Amino acid sequence: MSTSAAGPGAALTLVITTFNRSRYLRGLLESVTALDPAPERIIVVDNASTDDTQETIADAASRLPVPVVNLRLPVNAGGAGGFAAGVERALAEGASWLWVMDDDVVILPGAVAALAKWTGTYECIHGRRLDDAGRPFFWQHRFRPFLGIHLPVQGNVFRDSPVFATNVGCFEGMLISADLVRRIGLPDARYFINGDDEIYGWLASQLTEVVYVNDFVLQKIRPQKQIDLGIRHLNDSSDLSRFYSMRNRGHTAQYLLAHGRYHRAGFALGTLLTAAKEVLRLLAVEHRISGAASLWRGWRESRRILHDGSWQPMPPLEEHPHHERNQV
Structure with a gap:
């Protein structure tokens, strides 16, 4: 190139x-x-x-x-x-x-x-x-x-x-x-x-x-509280982030459905693992449990998104003539 x-x-x-x-x-x-x-x-x-x-x-x-x-x-x-x-x-x-x-x-x-x-x-x-x-x-x-x-x-x-x-x-x-x-x-x-x-x-x-x-x-540059889990670190977060980590499972499920890759039981297990990670983050990194309510609210919202029959993935943009890629 x-x-x-x-x-x-x-x-x-x-x-x-x-x-x-x-x-x-x-x-x-x-x-x-x-x-x-x-x-x-x-x-x-x-x-x-x-x-x-x-x-x-x-x-x-x-x-x-x-x-x-x-x-x-x-x-x-x-x-x-x-x-x-x-x-x-x-x-x-x-x-x-x-x-x-x-x-x-x-x-x-x-x-x-x-x-x-x-x-x-x-x-x-x-x-x-x-x-x-x-x-x-x-x-x-x-x-x-x-x-x-x-x-x-x-x-x-x-x-x-x-x-x-x-x-x-x-x-x-x-x-x-x-x-x-x-x-x-x-x-x-x-x-x-x-x-x-x-x-x-x-x-x-x-x-x-x-x-x-x-x-x-x-x-x-921004410092974060974290713990070392051996294969990775677990950082602190926020209740807003926790809500969206669960709520956006609905959008991710819809993308998998659109690509024929959604597996109901497997995705449910992934949702459980996501919630478990957030609870661990609360207990081990932030030393509190009050943020768990945001997980429940996010999960309920994810179910609404998953069952939204009008949901559509983001479309590709208008096709442009292909040019040779320049290197950065």
Whole structure:
């Protein structure tokens, strides 16, 4: 594949979703100044923040060496809605590659070049992350359609190869080609938070290879309480996140149904495992049980979604003439 004449970063658009975390957003935008090559543009989706996020974006736009698009939504559409809006805008701006991320990370110097060597081969790429203490962040999973959940993969997945093939996505660092986005469609804003990237990665895997590569490109800055379970860490969460982790099971079930991969008994077991993990998170990490009520409310809502006969998956976008993929 040929490299863009304007440089390795010229086809790359960063898509950042933020909500009331201007301090983290400021650090992320500042980290862009150290990138060589730099991205073509940055799109910041402000989910109707009430802090000084708008001022932070305006300040970055005046100082950064690349254009910054300030996309402020009228309401908080959640991470899912924010990424849907940001991805749509990136396509409208002519992006060839989209690198999507939350606001509580920073980009490591050399990250764009590190990812560029994979863009001639793959269309959906995840680089490695460090946690806030500088340790490798655990992200090695595969989605199991029978259960409708992703499960951790044990061991060193990079022992024999710098590429780990997976079938699950993460919007905290997914690099995806615009051509693939058009074939899948926009991220599903109905998820609000939780599970939108998981199912998007699985949808991508039905069309092409989804990979996790042995290159550290991001560092998470926001500290989280966590416990070590041996094969992975379990972080703290929120009651809102717990509600959506259960409620969005309904949307995931509908996607599996649409692809002929829904198994009623297996999915019920996956739902039970999801609830059990959240209860463990409450007891072992957050040392409380009061948040369990949100799981029940989420499960009831998931049943309503699952039995909604009008539900339809997000459609592919209008077909565009296929162009040769530029490398990042």
